[in-house]
Each structure stands twice: as C-alpha cells, then as structure tokens.
Amino acid sequence: MFAAVVEHRSFTDAAKALSVSKATVSKAVTRLEEHLDTSLFNRTSRRLALTESGKRLADHAQRLMAEGYAAEEAARDETSKLSGVVRLGAPMTFGLLRIAPLIAEFTKINPQVDVDLHLSDAHIDIVEMGLDATIRIADMPDSSLRARRLADVTLHLVASPAYLAERGTPQHPSDLGAHDCLCYANEATPDVWRFAGPGQQNVVVQVRSRITVNSGEAMLPALRLGVGISRLPDFIVGEAIAAGELEEILVDWRPAPFGLHLVTPPSRLRPARVDALLDFITQHHAC
Numbered sequence: 001m002f003a004a005v006v007e008h009r010s011f012t013d014a015a016k017a018l019s020v021s022k023a024t025v026s027k028a029v030t031r032l033e034e035h036l037d038t039s040l041f042n043r044t045s046r047r048l049a050l051t052e053s054g055k056r057l058a059d060h061a062q063r064l065m066a067e068g069y070a071a072e073e074a075a076r077d078e079t080s081k082l083s084g085v086v087r088l089g090a091p092m093t094f095g096l097l098r099i100a101p102l103i104a105e106f107t108k109i110n111p112q113v114d115v116d117l118h119l120s121d122a123h124i125d126i127v128e129m130g131l132d133a134t135i136r137i138a139d140m141p142d143s144s145l146r147a148r149r150l151a152d153v154t155l156h157l158v159a160s161p162a163y164l165a166e167r168g169t170p171q172h173p174s175d176l177g178a179h180d181c182l183c184y185a186n187e188a189t190p191d192v193w194r195f196a197g198p199g200q201q202n203v204v205v206q207v208r209s210r211i212t213v214n215s216g217e218a219m220l221p222a223l224r225l226g227v228g229i230s231r232l233p234d235f236i237v238g239e240a241i242a243a244g245e246l247e248e249i250l251v252d253w254r255p256a257p258f259g260l261h262l263v264t265p266p267s268r269l270r271p272a273r274v275d276a277l278l279d280f281i282t283q284h285h286a287c
Contacts, residue, residue: 001028003061007130059127082273083112089134093217095119097235106280113273121214132274133264148262155231155255158246163226173203173253180228181207185214197253231255
C-alpha cells in the first residue's frame, strides 16, 4: 500500500488502484510509520511529498512490489497471452523517430498489452517514476540500475554551407574556439567537446555556445540558418546532411560516441510483457 501511494502520489488514487477504501490505505501507512518510528510523507491539504526516510524506503517497496507481480506472472501458464501495462521511457527525438514505430508494431502484435510511453530528454529516476525500463543515449555511470548497451550512437559535427562560406571551415578541433556553437544542455559540460583523431590523438576543446538547449532537434532551425556549428547524432541530422542543408566537417576527428542503452531497475524479475517488449526493441532498434 505504501508503494501504491508513492506511485500515485495520492491516498485516494492508491485506494482506487488497490480496490480498497482510502481509510484502509491511510491506516496501513500509519501503522508502517509507527513500526518504523518515522514519518514517510509530509502531508498538506494540497500536496503529498516523501520525507527522506520515505524516499529511502520507496525504492525497496516498489522493487518488492514489482518482483511480486513478476513472480505471479512466472507462476502462470507460460502459454497465456501477454497482458497488462508496460511503462517505458525514451529520449524525445529518438523516441519519436525510432521507438514509437516499434511500440506501434508491438501493440499490434500483442493486443492485450498497453504501453505508457514517456518521452523526455531530461535525466529521470525510473524507480521514482514507476517505469519498467527506459532508453538512454549517454555514458552510463556506475549505479544500481541494470544497463544493456545496444549500440554506439555516432555524432556528426555539422554546419550549414552558408555558415562555412561566411566563417570558414575548421581544419582542426582547436579551430572551433573561434566559431559559434550550439550545445546540448543535458551533458555534464555542454561547452566542452572531445574528439578522437588520426594517430589516436585526443583533443578537448572549450567552445563558445550561442545557443544551449536540452533538445538536439531544437538546434536544427538555427543550424539551417547558419547560426553556428553543432554535434548531433545521425537520427537527427542524417536527412539534412543527405539533402545538402548541412555539411559534415572535421570528418577525421570524431566526437566520442554515446552508447544507446536499455536501462531497467536492479531486480532481474520482470513481468513477461516487459521482457517481451524489451526483447522486441533489442531485435528491431535502429540508430
């Protein structure tokens, strides 16, 4: 019941989800707080927020609940049809272009499975949000989460022909310091760019950011108008390069690739519907 309140951020909604009365849920949480001798929620008339003790307990409670559901499904007849909800996260543009079509195919094949797809370029806590898994394009730090690397995502350094005609084409990464650049806000250091080049050379450059934005796709209008230079993955700039709207520069100096990861909570136990969707994405993804 505590895990349900955390998920729904409401005693009333948790009670509805569990098909019990609000009083039953409230009494259960109160008994848990008395047993632990600590408050788990800060309650006001308008807001329900976890205390620090509640946050620590929430991860464990949600994991136990997920493992319980997974154990129930594992005990059922394996020939039964997949059913239920899968909650999946993905980056905005990659999710729209690559994951949404796969979700459409998967739900067509599995009509009793519903998918709750959360698209965001922000770094999210999948346990707190109650997600079964998320797609991340990033360097994965050590954590309690489980991450499966699906592929490398190659970045292209690009600018418009008009910008290059006006400002000149950089011949070495160090030349970028004299240029205007567009930076991706969700990196730890958006204006610090790293390159690997001929002879295993590595160069780190600090650039001047004209525009910093938390969506790679949002850089395209400025790039096309010749505002500056940016590093973006093929699924965002591939068509613009092919159409001649953007030119790739410093092709011998590659920005370090990011990994495309499938990230899940720590537990190995997952409902069959979740494993089925993740396997489908693993088999059909395209960078």
